Amino acid sequence: EAQVTQNPRYLITVTGKKLTVTCSQNMNHEYMSWYRQDPGLGLRQIYYSMNVEVTDKGDVPEGYKVSRKEKRNFPLILESPSPNQTSLYFCASSLRGGAKGYTFGSGTRLTVV
Amino acid sequence: GENVEQHPSTLSVQEGDSAVIKCTYSDSASNYFPWYKQELGKGPQLIIDIRSNVGEKKDQRIAVTLNKTAKHFSLHITETQPEDSAVYFCAASINTGTASKLTFGTGTRLQVTL
Numbered sequence: 001e002a003q004v005t006q007n008p009r010y011l012i013t014v015t016g017k018k019l020t021v022t023c024s025q026n027m028n029h030e031y032m033s034w035y036r037q038d039p040g041l042g043l044r045q046i047y048y049s050m051n052v053e054v055t056d057k058g059d060v061p062e063g064y065k066v067s068r069k070e071k072r073n074f075p076l077i078l079e080s081p082s083p084n085q086t087s088l089y090f091c092a093s094s095l096r097g098g099a100k101g102y103t104f105g106s107g108t109r110l111t112v113v
Numbered sequence: 114g115e116n117v118e119q120h121p122s123t124l125s126v127q128e129g130d131s132a133v134i135k136c137t138y139s140d141s142a143s144n145y146f147p148w149y150k151q152e153l154g155k156g157p158q159l160i161i162d163i164r165s166n167v168g169e170k171k172d173q174r175i176a177v178t179l180n181k182t183a184k185h186f187s188l189h190i191t192e193t194q195p196e197d198s199a200v201y202f203c204a205a206s207i208n209t210g211t212a213s214k215l216t217f218g219t220g221t222r223l224q225v226t227l
Contacts, residue, residue: 044217
C-alpha cells in the first residue's frame with residue numbers, strides 16, 4: 001500500500017531532550033515536507049526536501065533540523081525541544097514537488113513539558 | 114508570500130443540509146487550489162481540487178468554485194451525512210518552477226448532526 005509512515009504517533013518529552021520523528025514513504029517520491037498543525041493556525045511548513053541531500057527552510061524552521069540521506073526517509077530532529085514546539089506534526093510527500101498528489105502521514109502528536 | 118484565509122472556523126449543519134466553506138487568497142500567481150479533509154486521528158486527505166483555468170468542478174456531493182478576479186474559492190457539500198464530519202482545509206499553491214509551495218487555510222471543523 002502506498003503510504004507515508006511516521007513514528008512515533010504520540011510522544012511526551014521534557015524540555016531540552018533531543019528527539020527525532022521519523023518519516024518514510026514507499027512511493028519513490030522526490031519531494032518530502034514537514035508541517036506542524038496548531039489550533040487556529042492551520043498547517044505550516046517547517047522544512048522541505050526536493051531530493052536526496054537537498055533541503056530547505058519552510059515558513060517556521062526555527063528549532064528544527066532535517067536530513068535527507070535516502071530518498072525514502074526524511075527525519076525531523078528537535079535538538080533541544082521547548083514547550084512551544086508542542087504540536088501535531090505531519091510529514092508529506094509528492095512525486096516531484098507538485099502540489100497535486102500530496103500524501104500525508106497520520107501525524108505525530110508531540111508534547112514537550 | 115501567499116496568505117490564505119478560511120471561514121468559518123466551525124460549522125454545524127443538520128444531516129441532509131448543504132455546507133459551504135469559503136477561502137480567500139492573496140497572491141494572484143496561485144494557480145492550484147486543493148481541499149483536504151482531516152478525520153480524527155488521521156492526516157489530511159485530498160478530496161477535490163481546482164486549477165485556475167477552471168471556474169467550477171464537481172465530484173458527486175462535493176463541488177468547488179473559483180473566482181480568480183475576487184481571489185476566492187469555496188467548497189460546497191450537498192446532502193451532508195454524518196461521515197462528512199471532519200476538519201476541512203483549503204490551500205493555494207504557486208508553482209515556483211522547481212516545486213509547488215502549498216499554503217493552507219486555518220481549517221473548518223464541520224459537524225453534521227442527526
